[in-house]
Amino acid sequence: MELRKQPERHIAPNIPDEWFVPKASNQAEAEAVVRPSLSYWQDAWLRLLKNKLAMAGLTFLILLTFMAIFGPMMSPHDMTEQKLVNQNLPPSSQHWFGTDELGRDVFSRTWFGARISLFVGIVAALIDFIIGVVYGGFAGYKGGKADHVMMRIVEILYGLPYLLIVILISVVMGPGLFTIIFALTITGWIGMARIVRGQVLQIKNYEFVLASKTFGTKTSRIIRKNLLPNTMGPIIVQMTLTVPSAIFAEAFLSFLGLGIQPPFASWGSMASDGLSTILSGHWWRLFFPAFFISLTMFSFNVLGDGLQDALDPKLRR
Amino acid sequence: MTTYIVKRLFAMLITLWLIITLTFFLMHAVPGSPFNEERATNETVQKNLEKFYHLDKPLYVQYGLYLKSVVTFDFGPSIKKSSQTVNEMLGRGFPISFELGMITLIVAVLSGITLGVIAALRHNGIIDYLAMTIAVLGISIPNFVMATLLIQVIAVNWQILPVATWVSPKHMILPTLALATGPMAIIARLTRASMLEVLTQDYIRTAKAKGLSPVKIVFKHALRNALLPVVTVLGSLAASILTGTFVIEKIFAIPGMGKYFVESINQRDYPVIMGTTVFYSTILIMMLFLVDIAYGILDPRIKLHKKEGS
Numbered sequence: 001m002e003l004r005k006q007p008e009r010h011i012a013p014n015i016p017d018e019w020f021v022p023k024a025s026n027q028a029e030a031e032a033v034v035r036p037s038l039s040y041w042q043d044a045w046l047r048l049l050k051n052k053l054a055m056a057g058l059t060f061l062i063l064l065t066f067m068a069i070f071g072p073m074m075s076p077h078d079m080t081e082q083k084l085v086n087q088n089l090p091p092s093s094q095h096w097f098g099t100d101e102l103g104r105d106v107f108s109r110t111w112f113g114a115r116i117s118l119f120v121g122i123v124a125a126l127i128d129f130i131i132g133v134v135y136g137g138f139a140g141y142k143g144g145k146a147d148h149v150m151m152r153i154v155e156i157l158y159g160l161p162y163l164l165i166v167i168l169i170s171v172v173m174g175p176g177l178f179t180i181i182f183a184l185t186i187t188g189w190i191g192m193a194r195i196v197r198g199q200v201l202q203i204k205n206y207e208f209v210l211a212s213k214t215f216g217t218k219t220s221r222i223i224r225k226n227l228l229p230n231t232m233g234p235i236i237v238q239m240t241l242t243v244p245s246a247i248f249a250e251a252f253l254s255f256l257g258l259g260i261q262p263p264f265a266s267w268g269s270m271a272s273d274g275l276s277t278i279l280s281g282h283w284w285r286l287f288f289p290a291f292f293i294s295l296t297m298f299s300f301n302v303l304g305d306g307l308q309d310a311l312d313p314k315l316r317r
Numbered sequence: 318m319t320t321y322i323v324k325r326l327f328a329m330l331i332t333l334w335l336i337i338t339l340t341f342f343l344m345h346a347v348p349g350s351p352f353n354e355e356r357a358t359n360e361t362v363q364k365n366l367e368k369f370y371h372l373d374k375p376l377y378v379q380y381g382l383y384l385k386s387v388v389t390f391d392f393g394p395s396i397k398k399s400s401q402t403v404n405e406m407l408g409r410g411f412p413i414s415f416e417l418g419m420i421t422l423i424v425a426v427l428s429g430i431t432l433g434v435i436a437a438l439r440h441n442g443i444i445d446y447l448a449m450t451i452a453v454l455g456i457s458i459p460n461f462v463m464a465t466l467l468i469q470v471i472a473v474n475w476q477i478l479p480v481a482t483w484v485s486p487k488h489m490i491l492p493t494l495a496l497a498t499g500p501m502a503i504i505a506r507l508t509r510a511s512m513l514e515v516l517t518q519d520y521i522r523t524a525k526a527k528g529l530s531p532v533k534i535v536f537k538h539a540l541r542n543a544l545l546p547v548v549t550v551l552g553s554l555a556a557s558i559l560t561g562t563f564v565i566e567k568i569f570a571i572p573g574m575g576k577y578f579v580e581s582i583n584q585r586d587y588p589v590i591m592g593t594t595v596f597y598s599t600i601l602i603m604m605l606f607l608v609d610i611a612y613g614i615l616d617p618r619i620k621l622h623k624k625e626g627s
Contacts, residue, residue, distance in 0.1 A: 152328075155328060156328060156331050156332045156335060160332065160335070160336060160598075162556070164560065164594055164597055164598060164601075165336075165339070167582065168339075168340060168343055168590070168594060169343065171343075171582050171585070171590060172343045172344065172346055244457075248459055251459055251461075252459065252461070252564065255461050255564060256563065256564065256567075256579060256582070257582075257583060258582065271461060271462065271465075272461075275461070275465055275568065283469070286465055290459075290462040290465070290466075293459055293462065294454075294457050294458045294459070294462060295457075297456070297457040297458075297459070298453060298454065298457035301453055301456055301457055302453060305453075
């Protein structure tokens with residue numbers, strides 16, 4: 001090993017004190033705002049706009065909502081109109097997505113299915129939101145014994161196998177839209193309650209809440225004005241992820257024959273009916289519902305991911 | 318540690334009891350009895366049948382009898398297939414479902430972790446985007462759609478693999494694939510996210526500075542820590558695989574427990590529905606319990622005897 005040369009010692013040259021002059025400071029420049037001031041939501045929205053995949057998902061969901069509302073009206077054939085002569089026709093200019101074994105128009109039925117799926121998903125997510133926020137918010141804000149007991153209850157409910165309970169309730173209450181939503185929300189709010197409680201637990205100890213308290217603000221106002229707005233990010237993300245899982249559960253139940261009953265259609269029941277004829281080559285009967293379930297789930301998932309990134313304050317640049 | 322296990326065991330028992338009670342009262346909330354549908358039976362036969370299934374006794378006695386049957390693990394005879402008991406059905410169906418579930422779980426975990434690690438190591442590269450596209454697609458496509466897609470393309474169009482049933486390893490490939498895609502995608506995303514986080518940690522930099530080989534860094538230092546979040550979801554993944562088997566068994570005509578479950582739902586065969594539900598729930602809750610304990614053992618930072626949260 002080569003011996004390294006000892007570095008030379010630097011001796012400070014003699015500089016007279018007069019040479020040191022303070023740099024001209026410009027108060028205005030120092031405090032100039034570098035970028036326009038944006039609210040949290042504006043900032044998140046701008047970041048979401050940059051996420052191409054999430055925007056594609058959002059665009060598709062808007063289109064889907066539009067088609068769910070107006071799609072069944074566009075087709076000249078009613079969803080329940082049966083013409084046995086038109087059995088299992090492939091897609092044509094008459095029937096854009098073909099027909100099923102009763103001669104019903106798959107195009108109309110697909111968009112009617114979209115209504116069911118979106119309705120189930122959104123209603124389930126809203127109910128989860130209401131129960132979860134109230135329960136989790138109360139447990140988190142109260143803390144102590146109340147929180148302990150409430151979270152024990154949640155822990156026990158969390159152990160319930162969710163789809164089994166859903167199936168069981170569907171068996172007992174009889175299949176139908178209301179049953180599905182009821183079954184989905186029985187255990188669905190737990191995830192939301194846990195998230196809200198965790199957030200509230202953290203935020204309620206911040207200084208601005210303490211400041212609010214010292215001003216004598218009422219508890220209800222603190223919860224509404226200080227705590228909830230600051231937990232909105234994770235809540236919204238959780239909601240966008242609840243919707244696809246509710247849609248999947250509806251499709252799953254309908255596929256098992258426990259969901260929407262004929263003559264109404266849902267994507268799950270259409271896929272289930274289509275499955276039995278797949279071997280005879282009637283691919284369109286399975287393809288359209290399956291394609292739209294997958295695309296909808298995909299859109300909600302990428303939108304949820306995008307929102308998660310956009311609403312995370314740590315990622316603010 | 319022991320206190321924690323005892324506590325969890327207690328919570329587990331309460332959950333189970335809740336499920337059993339819920340199942341029991343839900344079943345009895347249904348109007349009518351299982352016998353008054355098909356053919357008209359005369360009164361004596363009806364009475365005898367009700368006596369045989371204890372339906373003539375008051376509800377609390379039935380509840381007690383039912384609890385006893387659960388504790389002794391004897392679910393009694395099926396109503397619709399009177400020659401079979403629920404236990405026989407479980408005994409016949411469960412090994413097959415277990416096999417399908419286990420193979421799926423192993424395939425999902427191994428492929429998911431591999432995909433996640435590769436994606437994290439090639440962060441923001443083409444392979445990363447490719448792997449994550451596969452993962453999001455895997456989450457988005459419901460397993461019954463995946464199953465029909467596989468049947469159509471691989472079994473019908475290309476005729477490489479058999480369409481249905483469960484006889485040889487060759488028959489197992491398609492159902493396993495259909496069932497494993499979703500869980501695999503979830504594991505891949507989780508692994509990638511936690512791997513990315515771990516790779517920025519100081520001890521990884523230290524390991525690099527020490528001149529350790531990349532293989533050693535990834536497997537010995539990074540992966541071990543990155544896998545903790547994956548372990549936590551194993552319980553709920555097992556649950557989703559288990560419920561997934563209902564549909565997959567229906568589509569591929571596999572004679573597992575899911576088939577009996579779906580059949581019993583369609584025929585409203587209450588003892589079978591109750592028996593299978595309780596059985597499934599027991600397995601699921603045990604899984605969650607084991608995962609919790611495994612988590613505590615894997616991560617020495619978690620002190621099990623301490624309260625979680627606050």
